[in-house]
Amino acid sequence: MWTSQWGTLIGKDLRLHGSAIALAMAGALALLAAGTQLAPQGIGPRVSLVFNVNILLTLLWSEWLVTRERSKRTFAWLRTLPVDDRVLAGSKFVTAAGCCVLFWSLSTSLFARELWQPTGVGVTLLCMVLSFGGLGIAARLRFSWRIGQLAPLCIVGLPVLLFIVFAGNGTTRRDALIALWTAPWGRTVVAASLFLVYCVIVLITVHWLTRAETVDLVD
């Protein structure tokens, strides 16, 4: 029953949003194709473009998978059914993670194949995309649509701002961070830390949802 609920809920999301997701991915790949032709040549700008498009799309997945359920109050219906709340929350993370990994694989294999080399950079960036996607799902589940849209950007924006201020170009902190990153175990640690962050986001959200009243899940 439990396994069947996972399949049913993920299948329902794919039935409802599958074609839109496929269309968005195709459009984003076309955008990347055009962007890599127009943007300055070189690995850096290309990888940066691919990464940023992946980040933007995670916001789209969470918008479709969660915000629509909140605004249409379909969570209220699901919650009257004998559906395990852990499955209800978990299925959203799994579907979003599936979309993230699929688009990451497609976009990097087509436009940033360098990230597939065994340097660990690609995995680390994927974990970053996954964590941001998880944050998007968590924020939209927990908050109303307006706050849910802004919360992931604010939460990620703060550490990025601190990084720029305290570890900007020419600072000793930046050198230390680069040394950490280039150490033999550096990328593995960063990737593992990001994945741990993702797992913590999932666990906290699932725990919250099992205790939340339905009124907290609809707009």
Place this chain on the structure above:
Amino acid sequence: MMTTEQLLELDGLQRLFPDFELGPLSMAFRSGHIYGLLGPNGAGKTTLLNLITLQLKPTAGLSLTRGTPIRWGDQGWKRRFSYIGETPSFYDDLTVAQTLELASRLYGQWDQVLADRLVDQFRLPSSRRVGLLSKGTRVKLGIVAALAHRAEMLILDEPTAGLDPTARADLQTSLKTLAAEHQTLCVVLSSHIFEDIEETATDVCILRGGRLAFQASAETLKAAVLYRSTASHTVTGSRSLVARWTHRGTSWVLVSRGSDLDRDLTARTDCVEEHHTSILGALYHGTEHLDVD
């Protein structure tokens, strides 16, 4: 309406909000009965139904099903009831058939033959998207899902609100037919329109200001006589006294027809028998000072 097994019991159930307090409520719901939950807007009907269906957590008290306490998120309890909110919130982009398929997979237990029969009976358009259905048809879709998964309790929150008179009558007929066909089904129907309850319910519960102001069977109400008096008089407690209240300076007494109390009140010059007034309507409007023996 033959079975009288107690399906759900509320024991001091209470929910506090900053500006509203529901309960504490203690009442029971039995299989085979149709409960009409009547009350003006803001009386706490939806809050009560949300507590029963585990959408809200109680501040105090508990619900029991067949003597077993219902836990938060209790899937066993969720398999026993089906809840159709005031605006049934199915997925607009799924068709009727896809919605029922989704419900069947999530409920686990499902009678497809019954579902097909009810879809035909209600003339539901299987291939039409739910977003294109009227509210009345959405309610019927919810009823099909409820009965096909063999729910023991069907809970409808204001199902007739916003429906035109024809759709309202159609839905009431459907509910009565289904209740007659499924005699162990317990139906809880909330409304602020007392005609809805009068037509359908076997038991009437009136909520006012978050409190259970009145509860009686429809049979008791049908076998009762309503008296009003502008003079101050006392009616002592009696088994024949169904309810007593005052409303806008008028005293009202509801007593069993043909009882000694009925004869006493008939003889009193300051009491007028209200043949023309709907008893349910009088109760609905007058329960602010209800005193039930």
